[in-house]
Amino acid sequence: MEVRVETICERGCRRVWDAIGTLEQGRDLPETADLSSAERAWVLTELKTVMAVYGERCRVD
Secondary structure, eight states: OHHHHHHHHTTOHHHHHHHHHHHHTTOOOTTTTTSOHHHHHHHHHHHHHHHHTTTTSOOOO
């Protein structure tokens, strides 16, 4: 499942926040469609943990 989190994160900050929103709404991502609800919750928690470093905004480099 860590690979799935990494795959989502490789898409960039805004896409990760979009993925978090999607998962929070109870919808699936292509990377989570075959996971159990507990596994999806783990992915969501991991994404939130990663993004906590950046705050709620994405920096423009």
